[in-house]
Amino acid sequence: MISILILIYLLILWFSSCASQSKKNNNTNSDIYSYFKVKSSNVDRIPTTLPTHGILLVIRTSNYTQRSRMPVILKTWFQFSPDTTYITTNGDAKYFHQFLSKQYHDHLHSTKCKQAHVIRALCCHSASEFQIYFENKNKYRWLCRFDDDQYVNVPLLIHYLKQFSPDTQPLYIGKPSMQEPKHGHGIDFWFATYGGGVCFSRSLLEMIHNDVQPNENFMKGCISTNYPDDTHIAYILRVKYNINLTVANDFHHHIERNLFTNLTSPSNIDQAITLGFKGSNVPRFVPLVKNDVFHMQTLHCLLYPDVNCTRLLRILINKFYEDNKS
Numbered sequence: 001m002i003s004i005l006i007l008i009y010l011l012i013l014w015f016s017s018c019a020s021q022s023k024k025n026n027n028t029n030s031d032i033y034s035y036f037k038v039k040s041s042n043v044d045r046i047p048t049t050l051p052t053h054g055i056l057l058v059i060r061t062s063n064y065t066q067r068s069r070m071p072v073i074l075k076t077w078f079q080f081s082p083d084t085t086y087i088t089t090n091g092d093a094k095y096f097h098q099f100l101s102k103q104y105h106d107h108l109h110s111t112k113c114k115q116a117h118v119i120r121a122l123c124c125h126s127a128s129e130f131q132i133y134f135e136n137k138n139k140y141r142w143l144c145r146f147d148d149d150q151y152v153n154v155p156l157l158i159h160y161l162k163q164f165s166p167d168t169q170p171l172y173i174g175k176p177s178m179q180e181p182k183h184g185h186g187i188d189f190w191f192a193t194y195g196g197g198v199c200f201s202r203s204l205l206e207m208i209h210n211d212v213q214p215n216e217n218f219m220k221g222c223i224s225t226n227y228p229d230d231t232h233i234a235y236i237l238r239v240k241y242n243i244n245l246t247v248a249n250d251f252h253h254h255i256e257r258n259l260f261t262n263l264t265s266p267s268n269i270d271q272a273i274t275l276g277f278k279g280s281n282v283p284r285f286v287p288l289v290k291n292d293v294f295h296m297q298t299l300h301c302l303l304y305p306d307v308n309c310t311r312l313l314r315i316l317i318n319k320f321y322e323d324n325k326s
């Protein structure tokens, strides 16, 4: 069974590389093959039920994108841990009632934040994520926040965070988008791009509690530095608390180039804890279903196959076979 899945995975990669016009070196396919032969033993260890964890997952969406992007998230990675996953939006939160059973309706958080991609609006959205944490803080030892154009491999995230002690270590974890630290207001500091996902430990959150309340104070601070929300958080942490970013190499954001083009290194797909998408920066799989936003459903199926999606895979493979014959 497992080897069949791996073979299907290889076929999909192979067909999709044939389909794309880009030039590949001549040993691309054998590299992928040897990579997955080594990796295939891991597939058995994919957990069907998650270990208990104290991670609050918050997804930020917006009135503008929730209808196009959220349904596939709710079908895929939201399902890993629905009891600990919350959604914040400036759109109509009732929209989600059709996807979520009643017990999750109080996981929906409405904001009055403006839609625009300007500092004030971003900071307003940011504050709402911290607010969700502080309203539920007794239950959680981590806050991890994500955007609606991300895939999160929650089992890997849980495993990754196990190495830390969130109650005693003030941790700010994520992936920078720049090669060099940000320089401004007289200091250098690294910040993690929110688009790659960012996690904060309980001990850090307790420390910054007063700095991130959804009030004018936070907004004024945010606006005075003239930084977007992700940069501003890093700035506060550095200046006020001397806390630096802990880099998570397996977090990935949409700004990384070659994230999905380098087929000789598929490690960035199945070891990735988070993936960010944008435009054509999506996995190079032939999508399994129509309107597969960011190819997320196909990605989820390849990482965590279930009966339904392997059936779709078989249909797709047959179709390729027939097309190639004719």
Ligand SMILES: *[C@@H]1O[C@H](CO)[C@@H](O)[C@H](O)[C@H]1NC(C)=O
Binding pocket: 025, 026, 027
């Ligand atoms: C195939 O790749 C090898 C090394 O990766 C190179 O030496 C060789 O010239 C390549 N052959 C062709 C036909 O591109």
Ligand SMILES: *[C@@H]1O[C@H](CO)[C@@H](O)[C@H](O)[C@H]1NC(C)=O
Binding pocket: 063, 064, 091, 115
């Ligand atoms: C939210 O989106 C809907 C549909 O796209 C639109 O009709 C409505 O005006 C938007 N509301 C706000 C507050 O932007």
Ligand SMILES: *[C@@H]1O[C@H](CO)[C@@H](O)[C@H](O)[C@H]1NC(C)=O
Binding pocket: 242, 243, 244
């Ligand atoms: C954070 O980084 C700065 C500059 O890179 C360094 O001077 C400072 O000691 C670091 N703080 C901690 C707590 O490691």
Ligand SMILES: *[C@@H]1O[C@H](CO)[C@@H](O)[C@H](O)[C@H]1NC(C)=O
Binding pocket: 258, 262, 264, 265
């Ligand atoms: C592609 O992957 C190969 C093998 O892992 C690596 O050596 C190479 O630097 C990668 N190229 C790019 C453009 O990322």
Ligand SMILES: *[C@@H]1O[C@H](CO)[C@@H](O)[C@H](O)[C@H]1NC(C)=O
Binding pocket: 306, 308
């Ligand atoms: C598989 O498909 C059936 C029929 O469409 C549906 O009832 C079931 O919920 C699906 N299972 C999963 C895990 O999506």
